[in-house]
Amino acid sequence: MTYEGMLAETVAFRGHDGDVGEAYYARPLGAGPWPGVVLIHHMPGWDWWIKEATRTLAYHGFATISPHLYFREGPGSPDDVGARVRAAGGVADAQVIGDVAGAMEYLRAQPYANGKVGVIGFCSGGRHTYLVACSLVGVDAAVDCWGGNVIVDDPKLLNAKRPVAPIDLTEKLRCPLLGLFGNDDENPNRDQVNRTEAVLKKLGKTFEFHRYDGAGHAFFNAARPAYRPEQALDGWNKVFAFFQKHLATAAAARAA
């Protein structure tokens, strides 16, 4: 019998400006070493599905932390806190980058860590992932799941909180990037995905994009009508393979 176990819990982490916030953290039990992943939640916030996705990555051998990017608006339930953030126009990109950097430090400080850290994000978290991968040193692999507004066609969408279109930072992308997109999505739409791909190609970046027919936005999310089980299963398998390739050390691969 092979022992299998996981620990999933709320932990405290130090984020942007040294602020201490909450994060959901799931890791495989055992000595490891385990690669780490920071999972960036979508706009509605720190909900059931985000925690489920965090546990899914842990099940596949990745110590995964999902920082609650809205913790400064607490206390309160994640949905109420998310509503306050929405009313305030969202969170600032610089703050998100600082929080993800803090979550990466948390992962690397664990005794069972293998030292590699990836980042994955969904929806607005996909955009944040692109931004983080172009902004932080130490990201070993990044997965953008249908991040909208990586390309900003309407300059009115840029403001003090989101001053730069992530696509304009592509030159600084320092790690391999995996992108998953639904062909029926409207943000990002097919044209925007194609244009992002063209910029990555032109700049010689290491990336792979996968597009799914019959799927729109958020097709992994089993809590919504957008869920597409076949495409989601294939997409998840691509995520696991990508992280395994870029984050696992030989010992971690054996442990997983």
Next chain:
Amino acid sequence: MCSYIVEKAKLMGSAKGPNGWMRIDTANVYYDHPFHAPLDHALGIDFINEAEGGRERVAVELSAESARRLVDKILAALASGEIEHGRAAHVASVAAE
């Protein structure tokens, strides 16, 4: 898509939430991914008291179709109610004379 687009409606009234009744002065209205409703997008309304910080809310998440139906029914209730109460007020004033 995830957006941060919120329409703010100033209003006067009260709403009842988990902590009882509260005065409200604003409705934040948006159409985006819901937190609870099993929909890809929902019309969300958060009734808050912005003057007191807006931290408490009474919230709904509605399908686009049901939100439009609700708008129609609000207008219909206002129209019929104002006619009825207008008539009642007229009858009461005649009786008082």
